[in-house]
Amino acid sequence: MEAQANLAIRSYRTEKELESFHELFTAYYPFVVRQITRIVKDQQIAEDLAQDVFLSFYHTDRTVIDHIPAWLSKASLYAAYNYVRSEKRRNRREERVASEQTLAIPSSEQTWLAQSEIDQVRDVLAELDERERTLLLMKFSGYAYTELAKATGVETGSVGTILARAKKKFRSIYMRMRGEAE
Known part of the structure; x- marks a missing residue:
């Protein structure tokens, strides 16, 4: 209640x-x-x-x-x-x-220039021999010299020298393709 x-x-x-x-x-x-x-x-x-x-x-x-x-x-x-x-x-x-x-968002001109640059680098890499191409690609992908040596079958001490020569050769071919003097 x-x-x-x-x-x-x-x-x-x-x-x-x-x-x-x-x-x-x-x-x-x-x-x-x-x-x-x-x-x-x-x-x-x-x-x-x-x-x-x-x-x-x-x-x-x-x-x-x-x-x-x-x-x-x-x-x-x-x-x-x-x-x-x-x-x-x-x-x-x-x-x-x-x-x-x-x-x-890049402009279409920037996109085209970037693609053109990529194509030129691919053309230069195609002109290098297999060992130089492998060393350059692996080095710039972050691999250590010991891994580069294993992948290419060269001595670890020789990787630096071969890599330096590959860079120089890459640079000279690249400049030649662009029509620039070294």
Whole structure:
């Protein structure tokens, strides 16, 4: 019996609180929207933020609020400034991503030049003998001299000399193909 009485009191209090909240919402909603609109300059966004303010207000214990209009005003300002800050951060992030994308995409001329350079290097490598080509490719792929020696079947002490000669030969063929003097 007592449980039913507590439930009835709670539901009565809840209905009364809902009516009170509805009255406060009706009375202060335009005020809150105007406060936010002054800062964000967009009516639609201001209305969305005002709904967030009232949602927060609904979940707040109103007995601890001394002055409801002041609380709503302060909450409105916080919501608006938080929105402005988050928009600025979002815009900076988007600008940074856009600038990185424009820097990362080479022009068709750059792509063609890079491909031309690759083709020239392949042609030069094709003119080298197998051992020189293997040594150069493996060395510039990060292999150590001991691994180069095993792959080509030469002494480890001779790898440096053979590699230096292969580089010199590569350079001379490359310059000749480009029509430049050494």
